[in-house]
Every structure is written in structure tokens, then in C-alpha cells.
Amino acid sequence: MKPDLPVDVFLPGGPDRFRSLLLSWFDRDKRLLPWRKNRSLYGTWISEVMLQQTTVTVVVPYWEKFMATFPDVHALAAAEPDEVLSLWSGLGYYRRARQLHQAAREVVSGALGKLPDNREGWLDLPGVGPYASGAIASIGLGIRVPALDSNARRVLTRWVVSEASVLDDLRPSHLERIGALVVDPERPGDWNEAVMELGALICRASSPRCEACPVRSLCRAGGNETADLIPAPRIPSGKTRVRLGLLVLAWRDRIMLMPPASGSVVVPAGSGAPVRPDVSGLHVGLWGLPSTPWLPDLHRGRDIWPGSIWRPWLESLPGVERLPGGNDPVLLGSFRHAITRYRLVVQVYGLRLPSNVFLDRKDVFQMTISRPEGGISVSKGGKQGTLAGTGFYRWPSTKQPVSKLVNKSLVIAANSIV
């Protein structure tokens, strides 16, 4: 793998044959995805951002709802940040939503006044990097540029490298060059999609289906039956074990949420007071359940977060000096969850406050969830609305009852806490 080797050594079988086989397969076997019908530049942009590190099946419903709510860049730019985040709730990587919204506003208020018509223009927008700018320019604008995501890198690497021992010789710059050379001049967008589709369906990271591959006859790794060794596996990074408690504080027909950390949270930090669930940049801009701080899980299996730790804070609320059943939340259960580099053990506590306690203190809780028929609505700063206008962090749904308590069934939790 030397950079001065002839092109046909870099491109086994030659680019024309490779393109022809792959595009024919793509035309026949490509998935019918919502953003592939009635293509638009805007819709392509939204899909590319949502698909970053996120699987297709997860993205589909989010994309459809997003497009229905914000059908064009003007609608998106005119939205409140909270509305955009709410449509992202559950999708993860929430910075994408904030940057998408910011980019829309830059587009609308910028000199151009419309979406960029070249790759460089896209690259200037927040949240659009080397890959996404190439994908949008080729798929949405028909410009002949590569779009090298992890799928494409894997496909190209296996195509040109037969064994793991020479992987070190294939530098990133070589891969970039190969990627740029091989883009189909007539159908650049279809080409980039085809390479990614092959990587997603056939040339998978684990257990590649070489027997079903349309370009197997040209593929060095496939021919050598070494595809599962290429490219080299990444070095895993360690997970930090963390334990935390969540408080489901029910009052009347409501569950308490705390406002985004960027807002004015008057609850004093320190002993006993609930905090926002975000830690060092996680869940920025989202509302969330009151939480204990995240602390190292040094005592596995032990209940080191008794619900009583919130007692001082609870007793500071008006009318909560002494509750009939005591001021200590009860442990409802626990679940495990992983967020990027953290492995969490989450213990969920519940406490129902008597309905005659007055809790409409905007300086403590700025939003609560209530439960009308047909959905969840919120009161926020005294105004009624629906949850489809407020982003909040949803803990992952599992089949465990406890997890349901803190997710889509917050309503149930409100009624189940006695």
C-alpha cells in the first residue's frame, strides 16, 4: 500500500467494474426509506444529521415527525429551541438538535437566505462535518464528492486490503483518495448511498455476508476470507460505574420535572437538594427528573442512596414540614443504563405529596406534567401546553416496571405512588 502504486492496485478490478456492480445491486436491493422518496435538500439534511451514529430503524419515526412539524428550513428557524429538542427527545446526542436549529437560523438570516448549494457552504454550518457535507452535496445537490462514513471506510478498506497485517499501511489519506477516485461521476449521490447501504446490509462490521456481496469477485478481503478481521477493531474505552437516585415526586395529578441546567434553578446545590440529571454536558437544555448527584459506584449491591437524603430539601418546601406518611421517599426499584462513558445504576424513589400542599412555586419547579386524555400536557411558567413543546430527558424504556415509571408512563407513576 504505497501511495505511488498504480491506481489499479488501489482499486482492485478497476473503478468502473466496482461502480457498475455496486450500483446495479443498489438499484435492485436498496431499502425504501422515507427520505428516499420525494427527495429534498432539506429532508436530506435532516436525515443525515439524525443518522449520525444512529440506526436507521430508530431514525425513521423521528424523521417523519420532524418533517411533518418543520417541513422546511423557515419553519425550523422559526421554532423555539425547546420545540426542536422535544422532537429529539429519546434520540440521543442532543447537541445535534441544538446545532440543527442554530444552523437553520443562520441559513434564514444569512446572506444567502436559503440552503447552501455547495459543499463548502454546508461545511460552514454547525453540526455538518466532512461526512455530512459530502453526503448532502452528493445526494441533495448531485455534486461529485465522496461521503466517507464508517460504512464506506469499512467497505473500501476491505476492497483494497486482503489481510490485517497491512492495515497499518493504509493511511487515512489513502482511503480519502480512494474514496474520491471511486465516486461515480454520473450518480454521485446514489453512489455514496450505495456504498453505505452495502456496509449496512452486506459488508457489516461483524459477521459480514460476503456470500451475498455484489462486489465479492473484486474484493481483496472477501476473496481472502478475512473480511471479519478488517478493519482493525477499535480499542474500547473504559466505562465509569456510577450510581444515582431519581425522585418521582407526585403531587395531585402531576410529576415534578426540573428545568434545564442553563435556566435559573434556585434549588441550592449541596447536601440533600435534588440536582438536574445532566453531568458535564449531558442532556444540555433538557428538563429532567430530580436526581441525586452522580457518584462513583463503590458499593455495588448496597443501597447507599436511601431516599432520606432528600429529606432536608423536601422539608424546605412550603407545607411539607411533616407528611402524614413521613418525609422519606420509598425505593420503587432500580435499573441499569449506559450513557456514553458511564455505566449507571439508577435507583428510583417515589413520594406522593398531599394534594393540599401548595407547590406552584415557579422558583423551585418550573414545569410539571399532568395527564389529560390523549397525551401528556405540561404547565410551564404558568402556561399550559403539551409536551410536544418541551424537551425532557426520558430514561430508557425497558420491560421493567420501574423504568416505565420514569418514562412514557410518568402518569402511571403519579397514580401508583401512595
Added chain:
DNA sequence: TACCCGTGGTC
């Protein structure tokens, strides 16, 4: 450069 940022599916 190596981290950091979420979530859900798969084996």
C-alpha cells in the same frame, strides 16, 4: 489526538 456526547439492537 483522544475524548466527549445517547440510545437501542444484536449476538
Added chain:
DNA sequence: TGACCAAGGGT
């Protein structure tokens, strides 16, 4: 249950 990974970008 846990490791791996998916249409990456920002710092």
C-alpha cells in the same frame, strides 16, 4: 449480561 456498533462532529 455485556461487548460491540450504528449515515459523526466538536473540541
